[in-house]
Amino acid sequence: MTVEEARAALAEAEIAYEKAKGTGVRNVANASKALSAAKRALATAEKAEAAGVNVANVSRAEQLSTIRQAEYTAAQEEAGRGEKPTVPPEDAEYKYDYVWRSEVGGRGGYWSLVRYPKAPTAKPVVVTDGTDGNGNKPDTSGYKVVDGILYFNGQPFTGSYNGQNYQAGKVVPASSGNNGNGNNGSGDGGGKTVTRTEYIGSGANRVLRTYYSDGSYTDSPAPVTVSSPDTMTATQQDAYSIVVDRLNRYNLGALAPLIKKLAIQGATEATIMLALQEEPLYKERFKANDARRAKGLTALTPSEYLNLEDNYRQVLRSYGLTQFDNDAYVSQFLANDVSVAELSNRVVTAVQRVRNADPAVSNMLRNYYGIGQNDLVAYVLDPNQQFQKIERQVAASEIGVAAARQGINAGVSVAEQLAAQGITQAEAQRGYATIADILPTAEKLSDIYGTTLEGYGLGEAEQEVFNQLASAQRKRQRLTQREIAEFSGQSGVSRVSLGQPQRGQF
Numbered sequence: 001m002t003v004e005e006a007r008a009a010l011a012e013a014e015i016a017y018e019k020a021k022g023t024g025v026r027n028v029a030n031a032s033k034a035l036s037a038a039k040r041a042l043a044t045a046e047k048a049e050a051a052g053v054n055v056a057n058v059s060r061a062e063q064l065s066t067i068r069q070a071e072y073t074a075a076q077e078e079a080g081r082g083e084k085p086t087v088p089p090e091d092a093e094y095k096y097d098y099v100w101r102s103e104v105g106g107r108g109g110y111w112s113l114v115r116y117p118k119a120p121t122a123k124p125v126v127v128t129d130g131t132d133g134n135g136n137k138p139d140t141s142g143y144k145v146v147d148g149i150l151y152f153n154g155q156p157f158t159g160s161y162n163g164q165n166y167q168a169g170k171v172v173p174a175s176s177g178n179n180g181n182g183n184n185g186s187g188d189g190g191g192k193t194v195t196r197t198e199y200i201g202s203g204a205n206r207v208l209r210t211y212y213s214d215g216s217y218t219d220s221p222a223p224v225t226v227s228s229p230d231t232m233t234a235t236q237q238d239a240y241s242i243v244v245d246r247l248n249r250y251n252l253g254a255l256a257p258l259i260k261k262l263a264i265q266g267a268t269e270a271t272i273m274l275a276l277q278e279e280p281l282y283k284e285r286f287k288a289n290d291a292r293r294a295k296g297l298t299a300l301t302p303s304e305y306l307n308l309e310d311n312y313r314q315v316l317r318s319y320g321l322t323q324f325d326n327d328a329y330v331s332q333f334l335a336n337d338v339s340v341a342e343l344s345n346r347v348v349t350a351v352q353r354v355r356n357a358d359p360a361v362s363n364m365l366r367n368y369y370g371i372g373q374n375d376l377v378a379y380v381l382d383p384n385q386q387f388q389k390i391e392r393q394v395a396a397s398e399i400g401v402a403a404a405r406q407g408i409n410a411g412v413s414v415a416e417q418l419a420a421q422g423i424t425q426a427e428a429q430r431g432y433a434t435i436a437d438i439l440p441t442a443e444k445l446s447d448i449y450g451t452t453l454e455g456y457g458l459g460e461a462e463q464e465v466f467n468q469l470a471s472a473q474r475k476r477q478r479l480t481q482r483e484i485a486e487f488s489g490q491s492g493v494s495r496v497s498l499g500q501p502q503r504g505q506f
Contacts, residue, residue, distance in 0.1 A: 003049050006042040013038035024422020029345065029391065036341040088113075097234055152221055159207070159220040192216070236263040243272050250302060252276075252285055291335035300334065308333075311340045319351045324381055336383035343381075349394060350380040360404070364397035368412045395419035402428035406436035408458065418466055435461040438476065445479035453478050 013035040020031035088096045098113055143152055149169035150157045156169030165172050192212040199222060200209050208222040232240065240263040244256050255276060262272045276282045283290065289299040300308070312333050316325045333343060365371045371379050380390050396415035402425055403410035410418075410432075418428065439461045446455035456475045463469035464476065 003042070003045045006038070006045040010035075010038040010042050022424060022426065024424060026422055032345060033341065036344075085113075157221075159218050165218060232260075232264060236266070239263050239267070239269045239272060242269055243276075246273075246302075247276070250285055250306070252281060255279060255281060288331045288334035291331075292337065295335070295337075297337050305334065308340070312338075312343055315340065315343050315347055319347050321347060321350070321377065321381070324378070329381065332383045338383045346381055346390070349391065350377045358401065360401045361394075361397050364400045364404070365393065368397055368400060368415070369393055392416060392419050395423075395425070398425035399423060399428040401425070403432045405429070406432040408432055408436060408439075410462075414459075414462060418462075421466070423466060431462075431465045434465050442476050442479060445483055449479055449482050453482060 013031075017028075017031040017035045020027040085098050087098060090096060096113060143150065143157070145151070150166050151169060157166050158168060159166060192214040195211045195213055197208060197210045200207050200219070206222050207219040209217050209219050211217045240259055243259050243263075244253070247253060247255055247259070258276070258279065259272055262275055267275065286300075286302065286305055289305070292299055309330055312330050313325050316322065316329075332338075338346075380394075393416075396412065396419040399415040399418050400410050400412070403415075423431070435458070439458060442456040442461065446453075446457065454475050456472070456479055460469075460472040460475055464472040
């Protein structure tokens with residue numbers, strides 16, 4: 001559909017909507033849905049034209065997918081992703097690079113400068129006089145040389161380090177070795193060779209044991225170290241940053257430590273997102289998806305979920321219903337697959353026909369259905385209540401009020417039946433005004449002639465006025481003719497009175 005065609009269809013839908021007003025709740029609802037569909041079609045056509053794509057003769061889902069792809073490509077070109085900025089030179093502590101950050105939904109992005117700490121070099125600190133120059137003993141943690149003695153974690157080191165063997169912190173000749181009991185002994189100087197190596201212990205206490213051809217061995221500290229986020233590779237840093245940016249938009253920044261752990265373990269962006277979906281915090285954020293699956297509905301993607309949330313909240317805020325702008329209500333709308341158009345209709349009903357309505361309508365809702373004033377709006381917005389039922393109940397209450405103002409008590413079943421027929425409040429007011437005019441006389445005549453003629457009551461009056469039921473009209477006419485005949489001396493029998501009465505069902 002072209003933009004011109006979509007605009008023409010929208011104009012027709014607006015005319016149809018205006019004509020539907022006053023013709024019944026059902027007609028107005030159908031016209032409103034058609035108007036919303038026409039607006040969506042125009043928006044899609046305008047987006048397609050702006051993106052320069054043809055979306056004719058395809059489904060709406062395919063249309064949106066094609067438009068998004070075109071917008072994404074245009075946004076990437078506009079952002080200049082192919083023109084990576086010049087990387088600053090590295091300094092004493094960091095290396096630098098630019099990585100591409102995609103926006104949520106894949107629509108464009110930007111180049112972001114990232115710095116990576118350089119890996120520290122493992123060199124012992126040499127202190128020649130055993131002090132730090134201020135008369136203080138130096139820190140002897142890790143590898144350090146103090147007064148010619150090599151220390152490891154504060155203890156004189158025995159083993160191999162940087163290609164040399166040490167005993168009690170002192171360098172020993174290459175011919176010396178360990179006697180197998182951890183004590184250094186003399187070798188035969190015949191040029192021993194390494195036969196094998198193995199790791200002994202675990203964690204921070206792990207050592208590398210080297211065995212020689214003469215049966216001796218040496219132990220070298222080889223603690224297990226775990227990479228920290230500061231030493232992530234460029235690829236890992238990129239995956240981490242992209243996922244963290246995305247989760248911050250979901251208000252899930254608390255999962256950042258887990259994301260770092262997964263990135264360091266080599267998980268890709270897609271793998272990280274898949275793993276996060278099993279986290280309780282993530283499930284709680286998108287909890288409506290569990291309810292949707294339980295009802296046989298398709299789970300929403302995070303992007304779809306967030307877009308619907310935003311649209312729901314915008315509708316509620318635009319009508320001042322901020323008390324319902326909370327996660328509990330929004331989650332119910334999502335779980336029950338409430339469309340934005342349906343929510344808009346519910347809000348209009350809640351505000352214009354309930355909250356701002358005549359108090360008599362609120363009272364009639366309570367009389368008919370036990371819905372209190374404080375619960376009216378919440379009842380209308382409750383997604384567990386079918387909107388068609390809510391509309392019918394509100395319309396029935398309006399009809400009941402119209403009858404009450406004429407001194408007539410319309411039962412809830414009658415009011416609901418009239419509402420189902422599409423009788424509006426204005427039509428009910430006119431109809432019950434007519435009934436109030438003809439009913440007293442008809443009831444009086446029924447009392448007088450009811451033994452010989454069929455009576456005429458409220459039910460017959462409602463059938464005659466609202467359903468144009470001929471049989472009900474004939475009952476009233478026979479009573480009137482009988483009354484006239486009584487006063488004129490005639491029998492009151494006519495072709496009309498001799499006709500077989502027809503009984504109508506309301």
